Amino acid sequence: MSEMKIHSIDGQIQKIYFAEYSDRVLMLDGGCRSDVEKVELFFRDVLKRPISDLKLIVSTHMHPDHAGAAPILRRKYAVPIAAFNDADKWYNGFGGFFQHLADCSLSWLVVLKTHKPWLRMWYPRFLKPNYRLFEGNVLPFFYEWSIIHTPGHTDHDICLYHLQTKILYIADTVVHINGKCLLPFPVVFPEKMKDSLLKLSKMEISTILQAHGELCPNENPNTLFLKLAQTTNVKLKGQFRFLNFFMRLSKRAKKSTVVFRNFKILS
Ligand SMILES: [Zn+2]
Secondary structure, three states: OOOOEEEEEEOOOOOEEEEEEOOOEEEOOOHHHHHHHHHHOOOOHOOOOOOEEEEEEOOHHHHHHHOOOOOHHHHHHHOOEEEEEEEEHOOOOOHHHHHHHHHHHHHHHHHHHOOOOOOOOOOOOOOOOOEEOOOOOEEOOOEEEEEOOOOOOOOOEEEEEEEOOOEOOOOOOOOEEEEEEEOOOOOOHHHHHHHHHHHHHHHOOOOOOOOOOOOOOOOOHHHHHHHHHHHOOOOOOOOHHHHHHOHHHHHHHOOHHHHHHHHHHOO
């Protein structure tokens, strides 16, 4: 096994991880558009190696903080992008256009709320990945990383699992906010999210890498996934209940029958 070192940097909204090897670097995951400069500075000042060593970017799903920087980095440095097979269908069509607009607006709201600098967030709504991934695939160039399809937050979310070290990058499957581990917002497909969490709860995991916050040090990941799997159908309250409507504009999001039931209750 070639030696690997995990690094992380704080992006505009989320953390970005890098798996560094002697001859190549993997980026997890696609970041915000405004994170491009941070990535460039990280290679120059911290890794002290050329950005041409970045051999692959994996975008776990199409949200602005996971697919915003990737296309810009590809354009500037010819770095290929890998994403789940269906990723580009998420923002397709009329509904997809408005879903993309709603998701970018929500990201701007997060920036406002967290008092982060007001940087560029808009990004292409089609990623056109160079590599389309499926459940159980390994990453191109990084064969020790495998893909776990974990729909729920969207229909195309993936987690990345490092087979030798049992490190799991879970992207937005669980977020850590104000000292609590929670389901992300939105959970568009509650039943699928439950299945995804149950799948993760059966895995052998040494370390969890999250895009938003870090797991509580004393929290057992398997127990946590099991616990959260019991909460996927809990109804939203307050501002989230209102915002939930705008998270279902994508044609693919409307395919969730559970969402329809929730919507009927809300209306
Ligand atoms: Zn997300």
